Amino acid sequence: xxxxxxxxxxxxxxxxxxxxxxxSCSQDNLxxxxxxxxxxxxxxxxxxxxxxxxxxxxxxxxxxxxxGGRYQIYGDxxxxxxxxxxxxxxxxxxxWQHTLTEASQNDVxxxxxxxYQAINQINVLLAGLETNTSKFAAAPFPAxxxxxxxxxxxxxxxxxALAYYSLLQYxxxxxxxxxxxxxxxxxxxMAETDLGNNNLAxxxxxxxxxxxxxxxxxxxxxxxxxxxNTVTRAHQNTAIALKTRVYLSMGRYADVIRxxxxxxxATAPFRxxxxxxxxxxxxxxxxxxxEQNGVESILSFPFTAQDxxxxxxxxxxxxxxxxxxxxxxYNLNTAGVIANTRFKATxxxxxxxxxxxxxxxxxxxxxxxxTSAAPYTDNAPVIRYSEVLLNLAEALxxxxxxxxxxxxxxxxxxxxxxxxxxxTAATFTGTFSLVDAILLERRLEFLGEGLRNNDIxxxxxxxxxxxxxxxxxxxxxxxxxxxxxxxxxxxxxxxxN
Numbered sequence: 001x002x003x004x005x006x007x008x009x010x011x012x013x014x015x016x017x018x019x020x021x022x023x024s025c026s027q028d029n030l031x032x033x034x035x036x037x038x039x040x041x042x043x044x045x046x047x048x049x050x051x052x053x054x055x056x057x058x059x060x061x062x063x064x065x066x067x068g069g070r071y072q073i074y075g076d077x078x079x080x081x082x083x084x085x086x087x088x089x090x091x092x093x094x095x096w097q098h099t100l101t102e103a104s105q106n107d108v109x110x111x112x113x114x115x116y117q118a119i120n121q122i123n124v125l126l127a128g129l130e131t132n133t134s135k136f137a138a139a140p141f142p143a144x145x146x147x148x149x150x151x152x153x154x155x156x157x158x159x160x161a162l163a164y165y166s167l168l169q170y171x172x173x174x175x176x177x178x179x180x181x182x183x184x185x186x187x188x189x190m191a192e193t194d195l196g197n198n199n200l201a202x203x204x205x206x207x208x209x210x211x212x213x214x215x216x217x218x219x220x221x222x223x224x225x226x227x228x229n230t231v232t233r234a235h236q237n238t239a240i241a242l243k244t245r246v247y248l249s250m251g252r253y254a255d256v257i258r259x260x261x262x263x264x265x266a267t268a269p270f271r272x273x274x275x276x277x278x279x280x281x282x283x284x285x286x287x288x289x290x291e292q293n294g295v296e297s298i299l300s301f302p303f304t305a306q307d308x309x310x311x312x313x314x315x316x317x318x319x320x321x322x323x324x325x326x327x328x329x330y331n332l333n334t335a336g337v338i339a340n341t342r343f344k345a346t347x348x349x350x351x352x353x354x355x356x357x358x359x360x361x362x363x364x365x366x367x368x369x370x371t372s373a374a375p376y377t378d379n380a381p382v383i384r385y386s387e388v389l390l391n392l393a394e395a396l397x398x399x400x401x402x403x404x405x406x407x408x409x410x411x412x413x414x415x416x417x418x419x420x421x422x423x424t425a426a427t428f429t430g431t432f433s434l435v436d437a438i439l440l441e442r443r444l445e446f447l448g449e450g451l452r453n454n455d456i457x458x459x460x461x462x463x464x465x466x467x468x469x470x471x472x473x474x475x476x477x478x479x480x481x482x483x484x485x486x487x488x489x490x491x492x493x494x495x496x497n
Contacts, residue, residue, distance in 0.1 A: 040128065040193065043128060044128050044129070044131075044132035044135060045135065046140050046141075047140065047141055047142070047145060047148075050128075050129075050149070050152065051152075053124075053125050053128065054125065054152050054155060054156075056121060056125075057118070057121055057122050057125055057155070057156060057159055058159070058232070058233070058301070060114075060117055060118035060121045060122075061118045061159055061162070061163065061301065062301035062303075062309070062380060063114045063117070063118065063309075063310075064308075064309035064310035064313025064314070065110040065111055065113070065114035065313065066111060066114040066115050066118060066163075066166075067162075067166065067301060067380060067382060068301055068303070068309040068310075068313060068380050069309045069313040069314055069315050069318075069380055070092075070107070070111060070114075070313055071111065071166055071450055072315065072380060072381065072448070072449055072450030073092060073315065073318050073450065074092060074095050074107065074111070074170070074450070074453065075169070075449075075450030075451060075452055075453040075454065076447070076448055076449075076450055076452050076453070077092050077095055077096045077330055078095055078096070078098070078452070078453045078456075078463060079452045079453060079456060079463060079464060079466075080333055080335075080336055080463075080464035080465065080466040081332065081333050081336035081337050081338070081443065081447060081452065082096070082330040082331070082332060082333060082336075082363075082466075083330060083331050083332070083333050083467050084096045084097075084329070084330055084467075085328055085329060085330060085331055086327070086328075086329050088329065089106065090106050090312055091106075091312055091318065091327075091329045092106075092107060092318075092329070092330075094107065095107050096330075097469055098463070098469065098472050099478075100478070100481055100482060101482060102482045102483065102484055102485040102488065102496070103484075103485045104482075104484075107481075108481055108482060108484045109484040109485065109486050111170065112167070112171065112483075112484045112486070112487060113484070113486060115163050115166060115167050116188065118159070118163050119160055119163050119164070119188060120188065120191065120192055122156045122159050122160045122163070123160070123189060123190060123191040123192070124191040124193065125152070125156050126153060126156045126157075126160075126191070127190070127191035128191075129149050129152060129153050129156075133146075133149070136149050150222045151222060151223060151224055153222065154218065154219040154220075154221070154222035154223040154234070154239075155219070155223065155233065155234045157215040157216070157218050157219040158215065158216065158219040158223065158234040158238065158239050158242070159234065160215050161211075161212040161213075161215035161216045161219070161242065161246075162242060162382070164185065164187075164208055164211065164212050165212050165242070165245075165246055165249075167185055168184065168185065168205065168208060168209070169249075169453060169454050169457060170453075170480065170481045171185065171480060171481050171483060171497065172184045172185060172205050172480060172497075173205060173479075174205075174249075174457045174458055174459075174460055174474075175205055175206070175209060175249060175250045175251065175458065176251055176458060176459070176460045177460060177474070178205075179206065180204060180205040180206025180207075180209060180250070181204055181205070181206065182204065182205050183202045183204065183205070183495060183497075184202055184203050184204050184205040184206075184207060184208040185202060185203060185208050186200040186201070186202055186203070186487075186491065186493075186494065187200075187203040187207065187208055187211055188200060189211070198490045198491050198492075199491055199492045199493045200491060200493055200494075201493040201494075201495075202493075202494065202495060209246065209250060212246055213243070213246065216239050216242060216243050216246065217243075219234065219239040220236055220239040220240060220243075223235050223236045223238070223239055224236065225274070225275045225276075226275055226276050227276075230276045230293075230295075231292070231293045231294075231297045231298070231299065231302075231379075232293070232299075232300065232301065232302050234299065235275060235276055236275045236276075237262075237263050237272055237274075237275040237276050237278060237298065238298055238299050238383075240259050240262050240263050241263065241278075241298045241299075241383050241385075241387075241388050242299075242383060243255075243259045244256050244259045244260050244387075244388050244391040244392065244395075245383065245391060245454075247259060247395075248391050248394065248395065248458065249454065249458045250458075251458070253394075253395035253396075253398050253399050254395075254399065256391055256392060256394075256395035257392060257395045257396060257399070260388060260391060260392030260395065261392075262274070263275070263278060263388060264388060264389060264392055264410075266406070267406075267409075268409055268413060269413070270389055270409075270410065270413055272385075276295070276298075277295055278295050278296065278298060278385040279295050279296065279385060280296055280385060280386060280389070280413060280414070280417055281294055281295070281296040282417065283348070284348050284352065284417060284418050285348055285352035285353075287384070288353070288365050288366070288367070288378070289367065292378070292379045293379075295385070296384050296385045296386065297379070297381070297384055297385075298382075298383045298384060298385060298388070299382040299383050300379035300380060300381045300382055301379060301380040301382065302377075302379050303376065303377045303378070303379070303380070304374075304377055305374055305375070305377060308375070308376045308377070309376065309380065314366075314376035314378075315365075315366040315378055315380060315448070316366040316367065316368055316369045316370075316376055316378055317329065317369070317370070317376065318330055319362060319363040319364070319365070319366060319448055320362060320363075320364060320366065320367075320369040321355065321357045321360070321362045323357055324355070324362075324364065324367075324369050324371070325368075325369020325370040325371035325372055325375070326362075326369045326370070328360075328362060330363075331360045331361060331362050332354060332361040332362060332363055332447075333466055333467075334361060335466075336466075337440070337443040337444050337447065338350060338354060338361065338444070338447075340440060340444070342420070342437070342440060343418075343420045343444060344419060344420045344421060346419050347418045347419050347420045347444075348418040348419050349418045349444050349445065349447070350444075352364075353365045353447070353448075363447065363448045365447070365448045365449075366378040366448070381449045381450075384446075384449075386414050386417075386445055387442075387445075387446065387451070389410045389413055389414055390410070390411065390414060390441060390442055390445070392407075392410055393406075393407045393408075393410035393411045393438050394407075394435060394438045394439070396410070397433075397434045397435050397438060398435060401434065402425050402428060402434055407434060407438075408423060408424075408425065408434065411423060411434070411437060411438055411441060414441055414445055415437075415441055418445075423437055439455065442455055443455075457480075460474045461474070462474060463479065477497070480497055481497070482496065482497050483495075483496055483497050
């Protein structure tokens, strides 16, 4: 499709083709010109050039229209924990209202385009590594560069899996609806450097998940066991962690348990005993301030003053009140998860990550607003160790219930870390089950991190009502996003949702 084909670029976003489909308004700065462009014949001629291509994959993944902000925001505002304040079409009001159309530029079209741009950049790297293998055995490449190249390939496979998983959560029916038999996505696995090959039919949801798992399994085999960039570059435990999320989305709980056990110890304090030593930070507040790159963060995308997610993409812009340098696009729903009495009023996630301005409550998880010393440089979170613990806890609870003591211990590790009182087996009587407690924990723990939509969809639950917006039933057309008009117009084999 024309929204993502481009030439090889190094170290930055490409702006060569299709960017008419990635603009929304003069303030929505999604067009970022490439810092460097090289012909494909020389782009893999030196170790530094190859590394720049690897870095470029991450740049595309962390685009503001994709995993640098918008994806996470949409995952929360679709549900009931946030209330829209500005009625701004650029910043997701149609997502919040469930009134999206095929022509919705700022969300439906831009997210799809940014994700497929990232996928193609990954495919370009993977093809380049394969085509240039013979170069890597001679100067200027070191003797061990073949192993380095294998690691780069694994990073590409991981990122491609993450991109396709992310797209599935908005544009396709959940796996639970028909065991993956419903239409999924065009599964583009070849590098595209011209305007051909647009026409590609949709694979089924199950086929896309199969490719995701194929990429993740291959990545796990070749990724570095550890690395100096433990948060911002994929390593072996990153692939394992994402597999726990993927299998949970498929309802394959035994597989969640198998993968989770690779990086979660059998007993508390829970930690990864191999590879990067992931563990819960004793302070949840620190995870989003001084310890953004600590052992709890498994993958997040960093930003600097010179490399920001772009105007109206920044997490702090959406959630911080104007008094703290945000735009207060969304405030917290006082009837949402923050009001649930299962959490103590002194829970650190309530005291550290929320603030009241008058009668309005805002999320302050992302601190670097426009008035901070480093505006809009909060990491965009992708996966944390607390999610792995709760993924594993849920899988154990769904397969063994309270008979599995470890499931309750894993839940309590997250629940009590923030200062709420531990659950006991006696807690779970009547209509409140261990699984209910885990799902509730996820809502508060990952508030503002974009996981709420994933949890609703994988369980085929209604999207709850909020304010003036009614609930959306799983049978409704608006339960998933429409396929963008940009894709329908350029891919003659594409079908509508």
